[in-house]
Amino acid sequence: MMRTRSLLSAVVVSLLASFAAAQDFPSKPIRLLVGFPPGGSTDVLARVLAQEGRKPLGQEIVVVNRPGASGVIAINEVAAASPDGYTISVSPSSAFTLAHHFMAIRPDLLEATTALMLIGRQRIGIVTHSGSPQRTLKEFVENARKNPGKVSVGIPGLGTKVEVITRAIAMHEKIDLNVVAFQGDAGVITNVLGAHVAAGSFSVGGWATHVRSGAMRLLASFEDDRFDVAPGVPTLVELGYPLTGATIQHLYGPKGLPPAIVRRLVAAFTEASRSQAFIDIATQNGLYDKNPLVGEALDTFLLKDRAANTELVAKLGLGLKKKP
Known part of the structure; x- marks a missing residue:
């Protein structure tokens, strides 16, 4: 009986500590990892997101480049981080839903992280x-x-x-x-x-x-439609290829983030994504999406994308064992 009470007390103390930490979040700078070198589309999007996210969060957001393995090095670092909201990242969805077919990496990166929100579509x-x-x-x-x-x-x-x-x-x-x-x-x-x-x-x-x-x-x-920058250039589908290559950029953190911290991050970065500075940069880089996915809708999208990519790779005979 005493042991049961001790365990319950420990659980209550842990929950209260987590709640208190979430209430005070953030109390120090946040690291925003980018799995690619400076200058690319993911890096550009992350930097304007960090710039515009500082005001609603009331803390500095430090962009840290961790290039390598098509973004997976950064994902692994986030997956191993403490679920306190101070280490997050931006990545193309393909690093989670496709890369494991081509590299010897774990196939469950979606389950090892917490998807927060879509911040752009990569065309x-x-x-x-x-x-x-x-x-x-x-x-x-x-x-x-x-x-x-x-x-x-x-x-x-x-x-x-x-x-x-x-x-x-x-x-x-x-x-x-x-x-x-x-x-x-x-x-x-x-x-x-x-x-x-x-x-x-x-x-x-x-x-x-x-x-x-x-x-x-x-x-x-490679998209369903032509680009405004070159409207005379056709899509792959128009050229007779049954292929499209749309993917997304999304913000994520470690698995097990407290719901209160998830809500705080999503609210702050949603506000950041509605700033004119973010809209301008995202639009200039062909990444802007005015209807970002969050929560269950984002999880569903990513799981469906992983299933579709698995089917496509198998159909084409690609992957680690069957590269042409």
Whole structure:
């Protein structure tokens, strides 16, 4: 009986301590991890989110870059962190729902973390440098057909939706593309501009400015619709490919975050995402979504995305054991 009372007392004390901590949250700066180098779309979105989130939270938000493994290094650090709300991160959903098919990592990253809210949609296209003689995706494919294994396409990381769609195009056309993975959009941008790769598949935030300036040329949209920056360029579906590559960017923390801290973070970052500064940066980078998902709706989206990606990878014969 005494032991039962002691256990109950310990539980009550623990709950009260957690409640008190949640009430005082945040009482110190928050770390916002980014699993990619500075300059890419995830980093840009995280930095404006941190900037605009400081006021509603009343604390500094320090952006810390932890590049590597297509964002998984940062995810693992968050998953191992104390569930107190002081270590959170922004990541593309593909790191949770797709990367495990291409890298020897745990497949349950969704279950190891707490999804907080969608903060952007990552829209993707394939581009070449302006000096390329290939002006359309059809011309690019024909060049690759004539030069098997010699035509390279840069992507922002392995295990991404970008990689799957790029390889799916190659399989659909029965061509041998040399897919080169970099750490984030920044590496792809540098190599496309320098003509070190023949093309790059990555998010609109990385290439929109260069397409507008004429330094890059868009060959196709991986989305359901065309891009405003190049309305004359068709989508993959319009070109006859049964493929789309939409993914999201979402904010997450460790598993077991107290509900009060979850509510505090979601409320603060929802306010931040409605600021004009955030809207402007997210729009400029092709990431803005005015209807962010939260809570159960976000969890459902991510679980469905993981199931759909598993089906797509199997259908295409991709993954660790069957890469083309």
